[in-house]
Amino acid sequence: MAETTDGVIERELLDEPHVAGRRVPVRALYTAVEESGASPSAVAAQFDIEPATVHRALAYAHDHPEEMASVRAEREAAFEAFREERAAAANGAD
Template identity: 55%
Template sequence: MSQVARQIVRELHDEPHLEGRRITVQFIKTQIEDRGLSPRTVADRHDIDVADVYRALTYYYDHPEEMQVVEADREAAIEEHEHLTTDPDDVRD
């Protein structure tokens, strides 16, 4: 596991993420709150310190307006590109 405390930044893309990694604050929040994983499990699976997981969750709740914009932007991107996905039921052999 990483021993370096990572800051939350926006250097790689438009979403806040752990410095030097592509792991977003939104992803960490989803893993814990929507999927029910423990902070330790998320940290172990992504080779980050458990403190980074808590740092991301703190950031999520300290910046509710920003995170609402992030979530809205994600939803808009999904809707915009939905026509590019294939429903498994529509695939024929």
């Protein structure tokens, strides 16, 4: 059962908020607009979603900063663990 906020954002898939019915994380939309400077319209076209959906995702991110920071920290930790595993495997293969 997916938990939805307004019918647009769910929180079950991938253990992070995402666009309902899609595998598009709020984090990706937020990063594309707020950190990379793309317009919401361009991001919507890139992900084949409505611009209003991008705006709702941005609103969700701004309304839930602690949750978004936690998701980001979890993803960064997982990526770092993966990187360390790869480095260890590469060093063991020598």
